[in-house]
Each structure stands twice: as C-alpha cells, then as structure tokens.
Amino acid sequence: MPKKKKPTIKVCTGPCCAERKSKKIAKRLLEEIEQVGMQDNVSVKKCDCVGHCKEGPVVLFPRSALAFEGVKPKDIPKVLRKIITAME
Numbered sequence: 129m130p131k132k133k134k135p136t137i138k139v140c141t142g143p144c145c146a147e148r149k150s151k152k153i154a155k156r157l158l159e160e161i162e163q164v165g166m167q168d169n170v171s172v173k174k175c176d177c178v179g180h181c182k183e184g185p186v187v188l189f190p191r192s193a194l195a196f197e198g199v200k201p202k203d204i205p206k207v208l209r210k211i212i213t214a215m216e
C-alpha cells in the first residue's frame with residue numbers, strides 16, 4: 129500500500145518574509161508541531177516568495193486553502209491549532 133503523504137505547511141522565506149524573521153517562524157512552527165506530537169502528521173517546508181510580500185511573514189496550508197499573514201512567533205500556537213482543526 130502506498131504511504132500517505134504528509135500535508136505540508138509552507139513558510140515563505142522569500143526576501144521580504146525572511147527580513148521579517150520567517151526562518152524563525154518556520155523553526156518555531158516545527159518546535160510547536162513536535163510539542164503537540166503532530167510530527168508524523170504534518171511537515172513544514174520553506175518556500176520562495178508567494179507574492180504577498182507586504183503582508184509577510186506568510187504561512188500557507190495549501191491542503192485546506194489556509195493562509196496566514198503577518199505571522200509573529202507568538203501567533204504560532206494559534207496558527208497551528210487552526211491548521212490541525214482544518215485537518216480533522
């Protein structure tokens with residue numbers, strides 16, 4: 129049986145988002161995923177500019193058509209909760 133692919137959370141690390149610390153956002157997101165024990169269910173990938181530079185840092189969850197803009201480290205638990213709810 130083919131292995132089911134994990135849905136991916138994308139964190140834009142294009143120039144504008146990177147300047148607004150999106151790499152830190154990606155790292156915090158991974159830590160939070162591990163903290164809630166979801167590491168086998170969802171992955172995090174950095175991606176290039178998604179065209180919303182003014183609203184960065186941008187986090188996307190394409191599987192559920194979710195987009196989060198202006199994400200700050202303190203928003204990570206809330207963002208992840210919304211993603212997990214959308215996966216249920």
Ligand code: FES
Nearest residue numbers: 142145177180181
């Ligand atoms: S650099 Fe992130 S949306 Fe453009």
